Amino acid sequence: MIMAIAFLFCLFLGRFLYVQVIWRETLVYRALDQWTREVPVIAQRGRIFDRNGELLAGNVAAYSVFARANAVQDAEDGARLLSALLPLSYEEALAKLTDHSRSEITLIKQAEKCVAERIAGSGIAGIYYARDNLRFYPYGALACQVLGFTAEGQAGVTGLERYYDSYLAGEAGEIVYETDLVGVQLEGTGASYLPATDGLDVTLTIDSRIQALAERVMADAMQQYNAAGVTCVVLDPQDFSVYAMVDLPSYDLNEVPRDDLDVLNSLSRNTVVSDAYEPGSTFKIVTAAANIEEYLRGNERAFSPTHIFSSARTRTVDGGSIRCWSDHANGKHSNQTLSMALNNSCNPCFVDIALSLGTQTFYDYLEAFGFGKVTGIDFSGEAAGMLLSELAVREGDLARIGFGQAIAVTPLQLACAAASAVNGGYYYTPRLLDHISFSDGAPAVQGENALVRRTVSEEASQLLSSMLEGVVANGSGKNAYIEGYRVAGKTGTAQKYENGVIAQGKYVSSFLGYFPAHDPKYLALVTVDEPQGAYYGSVVAAPCAREIFEGIIELMDIPPYV
Amino acid sequence: MKRPAADGRGKGDLLFFAAVLLLAGYGVVCVYAASSYNAQVQYGDSFYFMKKQLIGFVLGAAAMLLLSRVPLSALRRLGVPALLLSAVLLVLVFVPGLGKSNYGATRWIGLGGVTIQPSELAKYGLILFIAGYFAARPARMRSLLGVLPVLLAGGVLCVLILLEPNLSVTMCLGAVMLGMIFLSGLSWRAALVILLPVVALVPALILAAPYRLKRLSAFLDPWASPREEGYQLIQSLYALANGDLFGVGLFNSRQKYRFLPFSESDFILSVIAEETGFVGVLLLFALIGFILWRGFRIAARCKTFYGYMLACGIMLAYGVQTALNALVVSGCIPPTGLPLPLVSAGNTSLIVTMAGMGVVYGISRGQGNGKGAPRHKIQRHGLSVRD
Numbered sequence A: 001m002i003m004a005i006a007f008l009f010c011l012f013l014g015r016f017l018y019v020q021v022i023w024r025e026t027l028v029y030r031a032l033d034q035w036t037r038e039v040p041v042i043a044q045r046g047r048i049f050d051r052n053g054e055l056l057a058g059n060v061a062a063y064s065v066f067a068r069a070n071a072v073q074d075a076e077d078g079a080r081l082l083s084a085l086l087p088l089s090y091e092e093a094l095a096k097l098t099d100h101s102r103s104e105i106t107l108i109k110q111a112e113k114c115v116a117e118r119i120a121g122s123g124i125a126g127i128y129y130a131r132d133n134l135r136f137y138p139y140g141a142l143a144c145q146v147l148g149f150t151a152e153g154q155a156g157v158t159g160l161e162r163y164y165d166s167y168l169a170g171e172a173g174e175i176v177y178e179t180d181l182v183g184v185q186l187e188g189t190g191a192s193y194l195p196a197t198d199g200l201d202v203t204l205t206i207d208s209r210i211q212a213l214a215e216r217v218m219a220d221a222m223q224q225y226n227a228a229g230v231t232c233v234v235l236d237p238q239d240f241s242v243y244a245m246v247d248l249p250s251y252d253l254n255e256v257p258r259d260d261l262d263v264l265n266s267l268s269r270n271t272v273v274s275d276a277y278e279p280g281s282t283f284k285i286v287t288a289a290a291n292i293e294e295y296l297r298g299n300e301r302a303f304s305p306t307h308i309f310s311s312a313r314t315r316t317v318d319g320g321s322i323r324c325w326s327d328h329a330n331g332k333h334s335n336q337t338l339s340m341a342l343n344n345s346c347n348p349c350f351v352d353i354a355l356s357l358g359t360q361t362f363y364d365y366l367e368a369f370g371f372g373k374v375t376g377i378d379f380s381g382e383a384a385g386m387l388l389s390e391l392a393v394r395e396g397d398l399a400r401i402g403f404g405q406a407i408a409v410t411p412l413q414l415a416c417a418a419a420s421a422v423n424g425g426y427y428y429t430p431r432l433l434d435h436i437s438f439s440d441g442a443p444a445v446q447g448e449n450a451l452v453r454r455t456v457s458e459e460a461s462q463l464l465s466s467m468l469e470g471v472v473a474n475g476s477g478k479n480a481y482i483e484g485y486r487v488a489g490k491t492g493t494a495q496k497y498e499n500g501v502i503a504q505g506k507y508v509s510s511f512l513g514y515f516p517a518h519d520p521k522y523l524a525l526v527t528v529d530e531p532q533g534a535y536y537g538s539v540v541a542a543p544c545a546r547e548i549f550e551g552i553i554e555l556m557d558i559p560p561y562v
Numbered sequence B: 001m002k003r004p005a006a007d008g009r010g011k012g013d014l015l016f017f018a019a020v021l022l023l024a025g026y027g028v029v030c031v032y033a034a035s036s037y038n039a040q041v042q043y044g045d046s047f048y049f050m051k052k053q054l055i056g057f058v059l060g061a062a063a064m065l066l067l068s069r070v071p072l073s074a075l076r077r078l079g080v081p082a083l084l085l086s087a088v089l090l091v092l093v094f095v096p097g098l099g100k101s102n103y104g105a106t107r108w109i110g111l112g113g114v115t116i117q118p119s120e121l122a123k124y125g126l127i128l129f130i131a132g133y134f135a136a137r138p139a140r141m142r143s144l145l146g147v148l149p150v151l152l153a154g155g156v157l158c159v160l161i162l163l164e165p166n167l168s169v170t171m172c173l174g175a176v177m178l179g180m181i182f183l184s185g186l187s188w189r190a191a192l193v194i195l196l197p198v199v200a201l202v203p204a205l206i207l208a209a210p211y212r213l214k215r216l217s218a219f220l221d222p223w224a225s226p227r228e229e230g231y232q233l234i235q236s237l238y239a240l241a242n243g244d245l246f247g248v249g250l251f252n253s254r255q256k257y258r259f260l261p262f263s264e265s266d267f268i269l270s271v272i273a274e275e276t277g278f279v280g281v282l283l284l285f286a287l288i289g290f291i292l293w294r295g296f297r298i299a300a301r302c303k304t305f306y307g308y309m310l311a312c313g314i315m316l317a318y319g320v321q322t323a324l325n326a327l328v329v330s331g332c333i334p335p336t337g338l339p340l341p342l343v344s345a346g347n348t349s350l351i352v353t354m355a356g357m358g359v360v361y362g363i364s365r366g367q368g369n370g371k372g373a374p375r376h377k378i379q380r381h382g383l384s385v386r387d
Helices: A002-022 A024-035 A075-085 A090-097 A113-121 A159-163 A208-224 A261-268 A280-296 A338-344 A347-368 A395-401 A411-422 A458-474 A542-556 B014-043 B048-069 B072-077 B079-092 B118-136 B138-142 B144-162 B167-183 B188-208 B210-220 B231-243 B268-301 B305-329 B347-365
Strands: A036-041 A055-067 A105-111 A127-136 A173-178 A191-194 A201-204 A229-236 A241-248 A314-317 A320-323 A426-428 A433-437 A443-446 A451-454 A488-498 A501-515 A522-529 B099-102 B105-111 B114-116
Touching: A002 A024, A002 B231, A002 B268, A002 B305, A024 A036, A024 B231, A036 A127, A055 A113, A075 A090, A075 A113, A090 A105, A105 A113, A105 A127, A113 A127, A208 A229, A208 A241, A208 A522, A208 A542, A229 A411, A229 A542, A280 A338, A280 A347, A280 A411, A280 A458, A280 A488, A280 A501, A314 A347, A314 A395, A320 A347, A320 A395, A338 A347, A338 A458, A347 A395, A411 A426, A411 A458, A411 A501, A411 A522, A458 A488, A488 A542, A501 A542, A522 A542, B014 B048, B014 B268, B014 B347, B048 B347, B072 B079, B072 B118, B072 B305, B072 B347, B079 B118, B079 B144, B114 B118, B118 B138, B118 B144, B118 B167, B118 B305, B118 B347, B138 B144, B144 B167, B144 B188, B167 B188, B167 B305, B188 B210, B231 B268, B268 B305, B268 B347, B305 B347
Parallel strands: none
Antiparallel strands: A036 A173, A055 A105, A055 A127, A173 A191, A201 A433, A229 A241, A229 A522, A314 A320, A426 A451, A433 A443, A488 A501, A501 A522, B099 B105, B105 B114
16 A cells, blocks of 8 residues: 555656656746737838938827726726727727727727827826837828838838838837736736837839929829820939839828728729730830841841831731821822831831841840830839730731730830830849938948840940931920920820720820930830820820920939030 | 653654644645735735635644544544534535535535535545444454445445545545555455456546546647646646746746636645745655655554554545645646645645644554554555454
8 A cells, every 4th residue: 555655656756857857848938928928019110212312101100009908907997088088989998998808909009199198197007008100101192103001000011112011111029028817917027128120211213303293294194185094104214213103093192092992902003013005106116126236237137227118008917908007198108218117107117127027036126125024123013014925926916016016015114125225225124222221321232233134236226216316306206305405205106905806096195205315314104094185195195205304304404415 | 761741641753743734834835825926816915825724724733733632432432423424514515505616516515604625524534434443343354244334334425525526535535445445454355346346437437527528638638728628737737847846936936827727725736846846846745755654654553453544544545635636736647626635725624634643643642652562564455453
């Protein structure tokens, strides 16, 4: 009998040894979790500036007030005080203070500091408050699709707020309390404080003045032509940094319309980057560039700048006929050189070029100019556009691509392609980021000026640019002309397709322009979607580009070049 | 020279007496350590449970002294009445208005402001009865038929306690009964005949009540239901682990902050293990082991068979219950509600256990300095009978 008792003693003492010494670490690690409660310390989100240091997105200190029902001592008294200080009824406040189903209940989010301090000062037991961020955009709707918005000032949901979230967000800290089972802090224990790491500041290549200017001009055009939407991208052709990216209609970032998700999705979509359209005649810049480069390289299938194209209105390809938008009557579009063909935007000439160069050569250029793939801009959700595969493309398709049909591009893709065609043949990765810095200004990340590839030679580029200057001086781009500033460009008027057939009366009017032609500094692509009344790019879009360029000239105080 | 005491007996085993007082006193301190936070939250007085325990300690010490002076012959006459009283009290638990329920079981009788737990008394009632029954005619234990009344009496008490329900005390009572039967010198064969059905009964009883099965599976994997059945065991293991070798220091338990249920009663050993570490547990059981050793030594040296049986029964009850509690706390067997005798909060248990220890001490006082005293051999099954 004594042996039995001794055996039992050895049994449990061995077990004590096992649990207390050998199993110890695992168990204590698990137990730690129940012994403490954490209150998050929210990191200050990084700010967003434009390239001149103008604040585009900042923070207003806001406060969340919450209650731990288990620590509330006098719920009725607390509810009375809370209902006086917060937009809560006495009953609602009482219900929250007595809700034991969760350890922590939020009473109000994003309250102002004075409210939070009054609550803290009233000394109601079991009620706490913590700082959180309220995102503030000083310019409201300005560049709203580019900047994007956050969820409760914390996580970026769209736009650059999302793309650079890992830099902007920072890292939350926490205050750790020792508590009993139900979350009451233990007497005589302090709280250990893990400070939050604030987010980094992001400076963009966007110039808020140019952005505002372009938005104003485009809003006017949208109103004048009662258009469905307008876009505009302004970039520096020398390094593809983006000055402005406009997409109207827009919305106020400080009052994001969160109620209707469909509306919000369509309003917050940055179509310049995310949506492709059939460009039409602006695409002839690319075809012309390919021809000039091939001609300079000695390709006999390319046309010389002095070559006179056939004056016929139609070309027969693959058994079908392609006609010019112009009737070619009364000597219009006759005996044209490439330069004149650009001025007149004559479709058959560009059909000739595409077919003459042939699929292989022409596709080399489409490839080099970045069609059918994303540009790699620092923005989420970029579209690659639509380019028929080289193997599947038929003669008729190739002919149409020559003047900007049977291909879909994003405005950004086209702007970048044109920029590289006229800047000496350099294709860079477009970017919105200038640099990222710590809150004290110390640099963290520098936006990179990344050359992707050469597209055409300097010589071809100069030749093309002089032709495009002629388009504005003498041709369809007249409405973009500014005396002394050597504006160059190309108009475009594309018919829209709906369900595979041409939608009657629905056009995308566009203009791609830049200045000065001999050393491009500012390039803009303007699109007006479904303008009513007039629809030619030369009439609807070219004046917008002029107004924007005039505004830039005034802003930057640029003297005339001649 | 030892001078005889006023009642004509010696000083007895003073070390045994002192060890019991020391353990019970340590219990008062531990009750404070384990309950101060809960007492503050529930009653606004961190000493609430400690004060109650202190009263129990004083009353227990008085009972111990008192019972050590009661002649064995008087106790011997109490055998049958104690058994009957125990049975009556256990029945009274089921009388509406008298019985008090707690945690889904009816185990207490409320008399005015005092609550008593009849099953604690019944244990000693049965011991008194068995000791008296065998001592009256030692030949009884040679036959199964002679043992039958003991089994019957024990069986009735067991069933009554089982109905409360309180499986752990039932098992404790059964173990004491069987232990005493074996220590009385029953033959091996007869012992097996009794033991086998009893052992077979345990799984049946566990299966009979669904909550016991739940507890059993929770015991095998407490983290499968960390907030329900597994909770107690997990919390006890956390406390043990937090103690490490040397403990977090007296009064520094982290688990007493309402994480560990019944930290001042059934799971006080968890708090002790947390605060004093494995070394503290070893020292505690060294003291308990010392008490057991001295207690059985007293039994073995007793001149009368009745005294031997009585002391054995009391020490057996103490040892079995202590072992069961430690097995539960360390997670060797499924959790059952059983206090650590002499240490856990709970006055009925404390006073009755101390009173029982008083009886054992009283037996030692009748043995002089032990020289020439008869030595019963406590071994596998009993001893040769001298009475």
